[in-house]
Amino acid sequence: MRQEVIDALEGIVGKGNCRVDAAARRQHGYTDTALPEAVLYPGDSQQVAALMKLAAREGIPVVPWGAGTMAWHGLLPLTGGLAVNLTRMNRVIEYDYENMTAYVEAGVSLKDLRAALKTHNLYWPVEPVEADTCTVGGCIAAGAAGPSKLGYGDVKFHILGLEVVLPGGEIIRTGGKTVKNVQDYDNTRFLAGSWGALGIITKAMLKLRPVPEKETTLFLPFKELGAAIAAARTIRNETLPLALELLDRAAVATMAGAGFDAGGKGCGILVTYNGFSEQVDAQVDFVQKQFSAASILTGEKAAAAWQARRQIYPAFTGQKGAIMISVSLPFTALEEFLTRARAELDQGPQGAAVVAHFGNAHVHILLDEAPAAYAGVQEVVNRLATLAGNLGGLLVVDNIDDLTLARRWVEARGQAIMELLRRVKAAFDPQLIMAPNSKVLAYALAGTRAAS
Amino acid sequence: MVDQTTMGELTRIAGKENVFTTRVSLNTYMYDASLVYGQPEVIVYVQNADQIAAILKLASAKKLPVTPRGGGTCLSGGAVPQRGGIVIVMTKMNRILEIDPENRVAVVEPGVTNMELQKAVAPYGLVYMPDPASQKVSTMGGNLGENSGGMRGIKYGLTKDHIIGMELVLSNGETVQIGGKLEPIAPELNLNALIIGSEGNLGIATKIICKLTPAPKANRTMLASYNTLEDAGTSVSAIIAHGIIPCTLELMDNKIINAVEDWLHIGLPVDAGAILLIEVDGWDAGLDRQAQQIMAICRENGATDVKLAQNAQERDNLWTARRMAIGAIGRLAPNYDMEDATVPRTKLPEILKEVGRLSQEYNVPIGMLAHAGDGNLHPLVLFDERNKEEMERVEKVRAALFRKALDLGGTLSGEHGIGLAKLDFMAWAFNKEELQFLRRERLAFDPHDILNAGKTVPDTAA
Numbered sequence: 001m002r003q004e005v006i007d008a009l010e011g012i013v014g015k016g017n018c019r020v021d022a023a024a025r026r027q028h029g030y031t032d033t034a035l036p037e038a039v040l041y042p043g044d045s046q047q048v049a050a051l052m053k054l055a056a057r058e059g060i061p062v063v064p065w066g067a068g069t070m071a072w073h074g075l076l077p078l079t080g081g082l083a084v085n086l087t088r089m090n091r092v093i094e095y096d097y098e099n100m101t102a103y104v105e106a107g108v109s110l111k112d113l114r115a116a117l118k119t120h121n122l123y124w125p126v127e128p129v130e131a132d133t134c135t136v137g138g139c140i141a142a143g144a145a146g147p148s149k150l151g152y153g154d155v156k157f158h159i160l161g162l163e164v165v166l167p168g169g170e171i172i173r174t175g176g177k178t179v180k181n182v183q184d185y186d187n188t189r190f191l192a193g194s195w196g197a198l199g200i201i202t203k204a205m206l207k208l209r210p211v212p213e214k215e216t217t218l219f220l221p222f223k224e225l226g227a228a229i230a231a232a233r234t235i236r237n238e239t240l241p242l243a244l245e246l247l248d249r250a251a252v253a254t255m256a257g258a259g260f261d262a263g264g265k266g267c268g269i270l271v272t273y274n275g276f277s278e279q280v281d282a283q284v285d286f287v288q289k290q291f292s293a294a295s296i297l298t299g300e301k302a303a304a305a306w307q308a309r310r311q312i313y314p315a316f317t318g319q320k321g322a323i324m325i326s327v328s329l330p331f332t333a334l335e336e337f338l339t340r341a342r343a344e345l346d347q348g349p350q351g352a353a354v355v356a357h358f359g360n361a362h363v364h365i366l367l368d369e370a371p372a373a374y375a376g377v378q379e380v381v382n383r384l385a386t387l388a389g390n391l392g393g394l395l396v397v398d399n400i401d402d403l404t405l406a407r408r409w410v411e412a413r414g415q416a417i418m419e420l421l422r423r424v425k426a427a428f429d430p431q432l433i434m435a436p437n438s439k440v441l442a443y444a445l446a447g448t449r450a451a452s
Numbered sequence: 453m454v455d456q457t458t459m460g461e462l463t464r465i466a467g468k469e470n471v472f473t474t475r476v477s478l479n480t481y482m483y484d485a486s487l488v489y490g491q492p493e494v495i496v497y498v499q500n501a502d503q504i505a506a507i508l509k510l511a512s513a514k515k516l517p518v519t520p521r522g523g524g525t526c527l528s529g530g531a532v533p534q535r536g537g538i539v540i541v542m543t544k545m546n547r548i549l550e551i552d553p554e555n556r557v558a559v560v561e562p563g564v565t566n567m568e569l570q571k572a573v574a575p576y577g578l579v580y581m582p583d584p585a586s587q588k589v590s591t592m593g594g595n596l597g598e599n600s601g602g603m604r605g606i607k608y609g610l611t612k613d614h615i616i617g618m619e620l621v622l623s624n625g626e627t628v629q630i631g632g633k634l635e636p637i638a639p640e641l642n643l644n645a646l647i648i649g650s651e652g653n654l655g656i657a658t659k660i661i662c663k664l665t666p667a668p669k670a671n672r673t674m675l676a677s678y679n680t681l682e683d684a685g686t687s688v689s690a691i692i693a694h695g696i697i698p699c700t701l702e703l704m705d706n707k708i709i710n711a712v713e714d715w716l717h718i719g720l721p722v723d724a725g726a727i728l729l730i731e732v733d734g735w736d737a738g739l740d741r742q743a744q745q746i747m748a749i750c751r752e753n754g755a756t757d758v759k760l761a762q763n764a765q766e767r768d769n770l771w772t773a774r775r776m777a778i779g780a781i782g783r784l785a786p787n788y789d790m791e792d793a794t795v796p797r798t799k800l801p802e803i804l805k806e807v808g809r810l811s812q813e814y815n816v817p818i819g820m821l822a823h824a825g826d827g828n829l830h831p832l833v834l835f836d837e838r839n840k841e842e843m844e845r846v847e848k849v850r851a852a853l854f855r856k857a858l859d860l861g862g863t864l865s866g867e868h869g870i871g872l873a874k875l876d877f878m879a880w881a882f883n884k885e886e887l888q889f890l891r892r893e894r895l896a897f898d899p900h901d902i903l904n905a906g907k908t909v910p911d912t913a914a
Contacts, residue, residue, distance in 0.1 A: 074639065098689060099796040121695075143642075156645070157613065170885040178794045179606070180826045180866030182599050182649045183874075183881050184890055185908075186612060189645035197641075210695035237554070240666065278738030328634040331555045362635045396638055406638045416626030421641065423896035427889070439639035 001037045001080075005058055009040060009082070012050045017041040017088070028065055028085065030437075034077035036063065041088045045163060045171050045202040048084065052200070053169035055082060056431040062167070063435045064200045066107065066138025069130045074142055074195040076401050078437035084200060086137050092116045093203070100208040101160065101177055106137025106201050113206075122208040125152045129310050137201045143193025147272070147306060150359035151242035152209070156192035163203035164191060167429045177205055196435035198428040212274035215242075216284050217302035220269040220294045221262055225249070225342055228267045229335050231291055232358040235271055236331070238290075239283045241359060245270040245309060248342060250316075250353035251366075258315035260301070260308035269358075270305055309355075316353055316366045323374060323400065325365040325381065329393035334361055337391050341365065341384055348380050374400045407443040418444045454493040454516060454537060462496055462538070465506045470497040470544075481539045484526040485586075487789055487837070488872045490534030492519065497541045501621060501658035504540060508656070509625030511538060512900050518623075519904055520652045522563060522591030527790055528871030530598060530651045535906055540656070542593050548572050549659065556664040557616070557633050562593025562657050566600075569662065578664040581608040584867075585775060592660050599649030601867035603774065606825035607699040607733075608665070610867065612648040617661035620647060623898040633661055646893070651869050652904040654897040668699070668733035672743040673761040673770055676750040677724035681705055681808065681820060683754035684726040685800035688824040690749045691730070692797065696742055700731040701825030702774050708819045708832070711780040718769040721757065728755075728824065729774050778832070781819050785834035788819075789846060793857035794866030797827040806856045807831050814845040828866040829857075854880065870908045878910055 010018040019025075019039045029035040042048045055062045061081030065071070086107035094103040097120035104113065110124075111132040117123055127146030128134050134144070140162070145154035152158070161175030164187070175181055175188035191198060222228035225248055232246045247255065247268045255262065262268055273283040288294050297305055308315075316322055329337050338356065341363075345352040351368035365384070369377050374397070385395040385405060396405050410417060421444040425432070436445065454462075463471050472478075472495040482489045498504050511518045517537030524531050533539050546563035553576040560569055566587035569580050583602035584590055590600065596618065599611045608614075617631030631644040647654050678684040684703050691698065704712075705726050713720040721727065728750070732742045747758040761767040781788055795803050804820065807829070811818040821830040833849055835842050854864055854877045864874050864881050878887060890909040895901060905911075 096796070096798075098693060098798045100692070101796070153613075156642070157609075166889065170889060172886045172889050173882075176863050177796050177861050178827055178863055178866065180601050180610065180792075180794050180823070180828045181863040182867060182869050183864045183878070184886075185654075185893060186599070186645045186649055187893075189612070190642060192645075193642055195639070210697075213695065275734070276738035276742060278741065279735040282735050282737035326637045328637040330552075330633065332552075357635075360635045362637060392634075394634060394638060403639070406640070409638045410640050413630070414626065414628035416622055416624070417628045420622065420628060420643075420897070423899070424641070424643075424646075424893070427892040427896040440641050 001060070005054070005060070006038060008054055009038060009051055012054065013040050013042050013047050017043070028068065028083035030071065030075065030077035034079045036083040037080050039083045039085055041085050043088050045165060048165040048200055048202055049169045049171050051082070051084065052165055052167050055433050056167050056169065059431065060433060061436050062433050063437065064137070064141065064196045066135030067109070067130065067133040069134050070128070070138065070142045070144070072399055074439050075435065076437040076439060076442055086202070087135060089202065097122055099177065100210070102206045102208060103203065104136055104206060105203055107135050110134050110136070110139070117208060121211045123211055124158055124206050125209055126155045126158055129313070131310070136204055136206070140192050140201055140204055141194060141196055147243035147245060147309065147357070149357060150244055151240070156189040158207050159188055159192060159204055160207050161205035162188050162191055162201050164199040165202055166199045167431055167433050175205065179207065193440070195438040195440050197425070197438035197441045198434060214277040214280045215272060215274040216280050217270065217272040217297045217305060218284065218287055218294045219262060219297055219305060220271070220291050221264045221266055222268060223266045225267050226339065228269055229338055232269050233335070234290060235269070235287060236359045239273070239286055241271045242274050243270070243272040244359040246356040246358040248354040250351065251312060251355045254312050254316045254353055255308040258308040258311040260305040270309060312353065312355060313366060316368070321370045323367040323369050323371055323377060324398040325367065325384065325395060326398050327363040327365065327384070327388050327393055327395045329361045329363065329388060329391055331361040333391035333393060334358065337388060337393065338363065340387055344380065344383060344387070350377060371399050374402065403439060403443045406439070410443065458510065458514060458516065459494065461510050462494060462507065466496050466498060466503050470499070471495070481521065481533065484524045484529060484531035486527050486529045486532065486871065486873045487787070488529040488532050488534065490532045491536065492533035492539040493536045495539045495541060497544050499544050501619060501627065504621045504656055504658060505625040505627055507538065507540060508621055508623055511902050512624045515900055515902060517905060518902050520593070520597070520656050522594030523565065523586065523589040525586040525590045526594065526598060526871065527792070527868035528865065528873040530869055530871040530904065530907065532872060534872055542591060545658070551576065553578060555633065558662045558664055560592050560660050560662065562591060562596070562660060564592050566590055566592060566595055573664055577667050579667045580662050581614050581665050582611045585778060592662070593657055596648055596657050596660055597650065597652040598869045599867065601823065601826070601828065603700045603702060603823065605823060606701055607697050612645070614663045615644065615648055615660055616663050617644065618647065618657040619659035620655040620657050622655050623900060623903040631661065651871060651908045653894055653908050655903070670736035670739055671699070671731055671733035672739050673767040674730045674743060674747060675759045675761070675770055676728045676730065676747070676755040677721045677757040678726045678755055679724070681726045681804040682801040684728050685804050685824065687728060687750050687753040687755065688800060689798045690753050691746055692825065694745060694749060696732065696746060698730050698746070698825060699733045700729060701823070702729040703727070703820070703822040703824040704729070704774070704777060705820035707817065708777050708781065708821055711784055711819065712773050712777055715780045715783060716772065716776060718773060720773055724756065729770055777821055781832050781834065785817070785836060787835050787837040789833045789850065790830050791850060791853060792828060792830060792866045792868040793853055793862060793864060794826065794828045795857050795860045795862035797825070799860040799862065800824060800827055803829065803856055803860060807853065810849045810852050814849050816842070816845050816849050818849070826866065827862065851877070872907055875907065875910055
C-alpha cells in the first residue's frame, strides 16, 4: 500500500488509530502470512464512510472486525487489504427499556452490553462461544447463536434495525425500532450472517427480552447413545425447551475438562427451560417423571454446564486444532444419522466427539485432526457427507478453506443462483471491495476481481 | 402493451380457458383492498411453476408489466396492476404439497389460503402462527409477499419468522430454491429475508416451506374496558413492562365497539371509550397467575371493568368481535381507509391522542383498532370516495398520521406494505441514498423492472 494512502487513512481515523505494525496486523490475521496491510480503528460512522470511499477509490479490500473470535469460521485467509476494527465504537446510544430496545454501536462487547442492560432486568439472548468479548456487530455479521437458538432463534431474530456503511461510503439505515415494520426490504435480517461481504454494520437496534422469572437446567446421564437419542426426542416433542443438547460419551468427557463433571462415563442431555415458575416446574416435572436419572443443576452448576458446553470445541482441540463438522438434518433423521455416524467414527483412528443442538437437528462433529491435515480425513468426511445427504441433510466442514461442499449445495439451488448473488453483491458493493474472503460469497465471486 | 402475438403466447402457455381479456374480467382485477386502481390488459390463471416461468420469460423479453395476485386482500395496492400488462392469478395453485408433523414443516403452493393451511395442520396439534385478519381469503403467496402479521404477532412473530424456504421464479423466468427445511448451516446469504415482505417485487414464490409450531396447550382471554384510549394504551406498556408477553393485545375504540355490537349483539361494553382484548397462552400451569396479574395491571391503569372469559363460548365471542371489526365498520360509511403506521409501544397513548385530534381537526370520523402490543395502529378512516372535498381531508389526515408516526420513531407500515398507497411518503422515511440503494437492490432481482414494478421503492430514486 502506498504511503500516501496510509497517510490519508491516518488522516481519517487519527494518529494511533491506523496501525501497520506487525502486532496489530497479526492480531487481525488469518495465518502467519495472510495478514492485512493496515488495521484501522474508526471512532464513528463518518470515519468508516470516509475510509470506505478511499478504499473503493483505490480498490483496496476491506474486512470488518469485532473481537475476531469467529473469523476462522467465516473468512478465508486474505493477504493485504484493510482490517477495520470497530471496537472503539462501543457506546450504548440509547437503552429504551420501556420499549425493550437498545441502540448500540457495533463494537460494544457482550459483556458491556449485559452490564448496561442489567439495570432494568432485560437481556439480549445471543450467547456465542466467547460470551464476554464478542461484539454485537460481530455477532450479527456472523449470524451467531447460543444454546437458546432452539427457543429464541439466532441473532437475526433479535435485531430490529441497523446502520450500515456501504462500500460507496453511503451510511444507510435498515429496519427501525418496531417489531412490525415493512417499509423497506428486510436488509436487517439479510445482513445477519453476511460476514462482512456487503457492508460494515456500524450500529444496531437490539430487540431485548425480559429476564425470565425462572430458569432451570437439567442434566440427564445415559449409558447408551441410543437411549439418550430416544429421550431427547421425547423431550423435544413433548415439552418446549429453551435449549436441548445431546452429548456423546466423548463430549461429556471433554466437558469434564472444561468445568462440568457429570460424574459418569456415559453420554448425556443438557436441557433448559425458562419462563414463569409454574410453567418451568411443570416442564421439569415432566422430564423427571419420564427419566428418573434427570437431575436439576442447582446454583452455579447450570451456568458451569453451559459454559463447558460452549467451550467444548476449544477444550477438545487443545493446541493442535480439530476439524469441526456441521450437519443439518430433518429432525426425524437424527437418530439414524447419529447412530451410524458414531459407528463410522468408532471405526476410524481419530478421536471424535459428537454434540447435537438436538431440537434444531444440527449436529457438530469434532474430529481430532489438525485442519491443515484435512486431506487425511477427507474420506471419512465424505462418507459422513453421503450419509447426511442420503438422509435429506447437509454436511459442511466449518474450519477449512475448502468450499467444495458448500458450493455444490448452493449450485443445486438453480442455475441462476450464482448470477443472482453476484447482482445482489453489486447492489451493495459495486467496486467489490468488501470482504472478498467472506465464505458466504467467495464461491459466487470466483473469477471476478474480488476473489483474485 | 400486450399485443396479439403476446396474447397468443399466453394462451399457448396457460391454455385458452385460463386467459381472460373481457372488460368485466379486466375490471374485476383493477383493485385490491386499498384505494388505488389500475386496469390490467390480460388476466392469466396459472396452474404451475413452469407456466409462471414461461410468462415471466416472455414478459421480460417484451418488458411487459407483471402483477402477481393471490386473494387480492392487500391493503396497500400490492395486487393492483397500475401499469397495465399481465396479472398472474395464483389461486389455482392451491395444493398443500406436504405436511410433515414431526419435522414441523409444511410445503404449500402459493394459492393456498392461510386458513386452509391452519385447518390442515390443526389435527396434528400444530399451528402456522401468522394469522392475518384476512386469513380466510388471503393466500400464503400473498402473506409471503407482504410479510403479513396478525393478532399473535407480539408473541409469535410475523410471516418472516415462519417461512423458511421457497421455490422462487425470478423475473427473467429462472427458478431458484431459497432456504429450505433444514437449519441453515452452509456459508450462504439468507435470501429469504429479502424476499419475504418484498411485495412481489423480487420474484414469484411457487412453493413455500412453512415452519409449524406445537399448539399452545392452554390460554386465558380477558377483556378490559376503559374510559379513554390513552388509558388502554398505557396498560399495554405496563403489562409488557411486567415481563408478560401475551399472545394477543388488541385495542378497539368506542366507534368500533358500537359498530360490532350493533351487528353481532354479543354484549360488548358500548359505553367504554376503549377495550383491550388480551390473551395469554402456553402451558396451563401459571396462566391463572399471569391472567390475575394482567387484570390487576389493567385496573391500576384505569380499567373500569376487567373480565376473564369463563368458557370457550365467551372467548369465541371476544375473538369474533375482533375479527369482525373491520367488516362491521363497513356499515358506517361507503369507504374506509385502514392504515398500519406503527410506533414504539410506549408512544401508543401519544399517537392515539393525535389520531383523535386529527379526526376533529379535519372532521373525518376515525375508528381505532390496534395490534396494541406491537404499537401497530389500524385507524379506520371513514368516508365516501365520491366526495372529492372529503377525500382531500382524508389525504391530509393520512399524511399527518404518517408524519407523527415517523416523528415518534415509528414506521409508515407495520404489516400492510408500502405498495402504491404509501409510496409518496417513502421520502419521509428514507433519505436519498437509502432509496437509491433499495432501488439498486430491487433491480438486482428484476433488471428489466417488470415485476410488480413502480411499487414499494420509488422509481425516481435511481
